[in-house]
Amino acid sequence: MRNFFYFLARHATFLFFLILEGLCLLLVFNFNDYHKTALLSSSNAICSSYYSAQDGVSHYFHLGSANEQLVEENAQLRNQISLLKQQLELLKDTGNVKLLADSIQKYHYIAAHVINSSTNRSRNYLTIDKGTKNGIQRDMFVINGSGVVGLVSAVSTHYATILPLVNTSMHLSVKLAHTNYRGQLIWNGVSPKYALMVDVPEHAAVAVGDSIVTSGSSSFFPEGILVGQIDEVNMDKNGGFYRLNIQLATDFNSVYDVEVIENKQQTEQRLLESKNN
Amino acid sequence: MSSNSIKIVILFIVCMLLQLLIFNNLQISGFINPYAYILVILTLPFGLSTPLTMVVALVSGLTIDLFCNTPGMHAFACVLIGYLRQYVLKFIAFREEYKSDSLPSMNTYGLIWYAKYAAIMVVIHHFALFFIEQFDSLFFWPTLLRIILSSIVTIIFLLVAQFFIPRDGAASID
Numbered sequence: 001m002r003n004f005f006y007f008l009a010r011h012a013t014f015l016f017f018l019i020l021e022g023l024c025l026l027l028v029f030n031f032n033d034y035h036k037t038a039l040l041s042s043s044n045a046i047c048s049s050y051y052s053a054q055d056g057v058s059h060y061f062h063l064g065s066a067n068e069q070l071v072e073e074n075a076q077l078r079n080q081i082s083l084l085k086q087q088l089e090l091l092k093d094t095g096n097v098k099l100l101a102d103s104i105q106k107y108h109y110i111a112a113h114v115i116n117s118s119t120n121r122s123r124n125y126l127t128i129d130k131g132t133k134n135g136i137q138r139d140m141f142v143i144n145g146s147g148v149v150g151l152v153s154a155v156s157t158h159y160a161t162i163l164p165l166v167n168t169s170m171h172l173s174v175k176l177a178h179t180n181y182r183g184q185l186i187w188n189g190v191s192p193k194y195a196l197m198v199d200v201p202e203h204a205a206v207a208v209g210d211s212i213v214t215s216g217s218s219s220f221f222p223e224g225i226l227v228g229q230i231d232e233v234n235m236d237k238n239g240g241f242y243r244l245n246i247q248l249a250t251d252f253n254s255v256y257d258v259e260v261i262e263n264k265q266q267t268e269q270r271l272l273e274s275k276n277n
Numbered sequence: 278m279s280s281n282s283i284k285i286v287i288l289f290i291v292c293m294l295l296q297l298l299i300f301n302n303l304q305i306s307g308f309i310n311p312y313a314y315i316l317v318i319l320t321l322p323f324g325l326s327t328p329l330t331m332v333v334a335l336v337s338g339l340t341i342d343l344f345c346n347t348p349g350m351h352a353f354a355c356v357l358i359g360y361l362r363q364y365v366l367k368f369i370a371f372r373e374e375y376k377s378d379s380l381p382s383m384n385t386y387g388l389i390w391y392a393k394y395a396a397i398m399v400v401i402h403h404f405a406l407f408f409i410e411q412f413d414s415l416f417f418w419p420t421l422l423r424i425i426l427s428s429i430v431t432i433i434f435l436l437v438a439q440f441f442i443p444r445d446g447a448a449s450i451d
Contacts, residue, residue, distance in 0.1 A: 023352075027352065030348075
């Protein structure tokens with residue numbers, strides 16, 4: 001112990017220097033947006049390779065619940081296939097089937113695994129094991145079997161970080177599935193099971209249990225993907241708008257298998273839009 | 278010592294005003310951003326203890342940060358040269374000891390000595406500042422070019438400033 005104090009006394013100036021520099025770095029990384037994201041993005045190689053090693057171990061513990069989820073999703077997909085087959089049969093009779101064949105597949109799904117996630121902070125991020133090598137780019141939409149997960153916020157060669165719905169800086173344009181009234185989905189940082197939908201005008205008909213889906217207002221994202229259900233209907237303090245408590249469809253505590261949605265026509269759209277500027 | 282403190286306070290105010298009003302608005306080229314305000318840290322008395330030097334450096338850095346909207350970056354670079362100043366001074370020292378009361382300037386040990394001193398300090402400061410500002414290994418070479426060009430301009434400004442600083446009383450006696 002005494003040696004420790006001797007050490008402190010001998011290197012007091014150097015320690016003071018380290019403390020001051022620590023303070024400065026704290027300022028740098030807290031108040032400069034660029035530096036914050038650069039540091040936060042766990043896309044960086046060291047963290048990610050650690051996470052994927054850790055994931056290699058913990059992977060096996062999730063197999064049971066992952067299986068259940070997959071079986072459930074399979075069943076849903078089979079139902080959809082049978083429904084679509086029926087519709088196709090109907091269309092064949094009317095001769096409109098050529099129209100279908102001409103339409104291009106607009107969205108492409110890239111399956112990925114979540115290798116790191118947090119839900120207990122106000123700014124949560126997820127890391128997935130696919131990156132630019134697999135065709136993932138910034139701002140792509142991420143879903144899983146149950147609903148919306150978030151947006152790709154940073155990408156490296158083999159990994160990407162996702163800004164999930166449970167991040168206080170996430171704002172997603174959503175709508176009521178039945179009436180198409182639009183609103184903003186925000187997260188208040190309290191529980192990863194719930195989020196808030198705001199800006200819904202008070203003349204819209206809402207009821208507990210109504211589904212909330214993505215609005216597709218930003219044309220990069222598919223429309224109508226389930227976000228959650230209304231859990232509680234409140235009025236905004238200032239009046240005029242609802243403040244709906246939404247139970248999220250995705251369980252962010254156990255999210256593991258996700259799909260990143262690639263918009264095949266995004267580059268074409270961006271190119272066209274950039275011509276206007 | 279008290280006359281020194283008054284001099285440093287005046288120098289501090291003048292340097293901050295010059296940096297914020299003139300040097301920050303100097304648009305020579307995107308690659309040249311002189312930060313001559315570190316003259317304050319260079320001119321602190323030889324005998325000032327390193328912790329106090331770092332505190333003065335921190336205050337100057339934070340003042341610039343406040344107006345440049347770069348929280349912490351200038352402060353980081355300034356504290357770094359505040360700490361390294363003792364070693365730089367030792368490194369370029371003559372055989373005789375520094376007079377702890379006098380302020381480092383061209384008049385104390387001549388232009389060559391001061392140019393060496395200023396060059397080392399400016400390069401360290403700019404290196405730390407520009408790299409923490411960039412914080413991306415992608416632009417290593419352009420950043421290095423910025424550091425070199427900006428350092429040269431800053432050093433020239435510091436040397437020119439020496440001709441405007443009143444002669445230090447203690448040094449002029451001998």
